[in-house]
Amino acid sequence: MRIIDKYILKKYLGSFFFVLIILIPVIIAVDISEKIDKFLRHADLTIGSIISDYYVNFIINIGNMILPLALFISVLFFTSKLAGNTEIIAINNAKISFTRFLKPYFIGATIVTILALGLNHFIVPNSSKIFTEFSNTYIKNKRVNLKxxxxxxxxxxxxxxxxxxxxxxxxxxxxxxxxxxxxxxxxxxxxxxxxxxxxxxxxxxxxxxxxxxxxxxxxxxxxxxxxxxxxxxxxxxxxLYVESLAKEMQTPELLDYIAKSKSRGRGNLNTYLVELHKRTSLPLASYILTLIAVTLGAVKRRGGIGINLTIGVSLMFVYVFMLKIVEVLGGSPDASPLFLVWFPNMIFGALAIYLYVNARK
Structure with a gap:
């Protein structure tokens, strides 16, 4: 691996985790301000329980949720800084092609994707189970009837x-x-x-x-x-058939449940299928978001980093909005969960290819 590859990869991962470290405490502070009165209503609720049962799992869930946003913003930000400091021009003058320039970015995207796949398929479901039970008991004051x-x-x-x-x-x-x-x-x-x-x-x-x-x-x-x-x-x-349980099953358990339910004539399993496909589609979106962020950030604009961030954040809001829409539509009985869950990646994948072709020129 060249020195430039190590430099970019270090910037990629460092910026990504830095953005996560900055965003998560802010979100926790906002959540505490909203939930503090609800915590105080329960005399039997200790600080240790709030931290271990709620906020540890809150961090896992919220971190997994904002991971695409954090990745996109971090890559866009540090790539825009490279362009602003004319470092990309120097790389180009060294006869390094744009495709070769992307190599460390995709190595970083692979690391983030593997991390996200492990979180989505195994860690987050267990965390969601504890988090949901705590929220239903102490915050929402309701329980899913499993009796x-x-x-x-x-x-x-x-x-x-x-x-x-x-x-x-x-x-x-x-x-x-x-x-x-x-x-x-x-x-x-x-x-x-x-x-x-x-x-x-x-x-x-x-x-x-x-x-x-x-x-x-x-x-x-x-x-x-x-x-x-x-x-x-x-x-x-x-x-027992409770749609909310889909988020609380690890992937092997979820696959087994879907197969068994299909063989036994369960009606609409689309909510479970949406959850299953989403666990893979979101992590793999790291490659698409990385490519879009690099192609946007590599261009030095008159407005500086602010213009790039404005364009990037706008695109991310569109992406997140599409994710929420297809998640709702995918749960309907006549929908195709596989197509709908991957549809945002298809649209943004096409955009990434278009930007990449133009960036090479």
Whole structure:
């Protein structure tokens, strides 16, 4: 690696972490001023708990959220300074092409991308779980109901379905249970019960006041009774469907949940798919944002660094706005999450290529 590469890479990473270190304390100070009265309402809430459960995870979440903005501003700022100090002119006079000039930038972008991928896929989900639970308990004073579910329809296999009017997750007990088995569109068996109880010890289900009817060509076979123990291909946790849990699952767990939910006929999983694709699209945007920032900053303008920053920050606001829009649209039932999540990267990727071609000239 040449001296110039080390110099630019050091500037790249140093400026990036410097911007993060500057922005995060400011955001924390604003958040404290807004939340201090809510913290004081809870006598059982200690400073240690606020720091460890809330602000440690707040820093992880907010740092991951502003990472693209911090990266773009830092690269644009120090590249504009290089141009302002005529260092880029000197590099050009040394017969170093613009493409070769980009090499240390992309090495830096690769380091940031790997860091962001690790955060998005593994660290942030665990952090979000603790942060959300704390916020719901002490700040928003609300909790997501994970103790019971109502009106559940679940597909166990291609031909088997269950329906439960209500199920208590703490007691593993449900009411108005129905199981149906089909061959094509023809109903072959129906099993219903007033009460269903999951026995965790042996992973079986107990049906109280059941009625079983099997439809056969020779004649229907009917059976009923007060109690029956049987096995079904689902667990109580499979009945729970809360969209906000997508942010709290590590990627392997999220992939497993999506695959299992698809096989069991879950309706709209787009919110989970948006979260899954976003965890990769945002880190990889580091390359696009780096290229845009360099091509903008490498041009020495009459207005100096201020003009470059104004253009860059405006572009970033458009990018962040598009991210929020596609995240909302991607969760709708008829949307294509994969396309929508990557759409901002496509648009800004095309812009980056256009700026790069012009910068080479």
């Amino acid at each position: 019971s579910v109502n009106n559940v329809n679940l597909q166990l296999t291609k031909n088997e379905y269950i329906f439960i009017r209500s199920f208590n997750m703490e007691r593993n007990r449900g009411n108005d249970f129905s199981y149906e088995k089909y061959e094509g569109n023809i109903l072959k068996e129906r099993l219903s019960a007033d009460v269903i109880i999951y026995k965790e010890k042996d992973s079986t289900y107990r049906l109280n006041n059941f009625y079983n009817r099997k439809l056969q060509e020779a004649g229907d076979v009917m059976r009923y009774g007060r109690r029956m123990d049987t096995i079904f291909n689902f667990e109580p946790s499979d009945l």
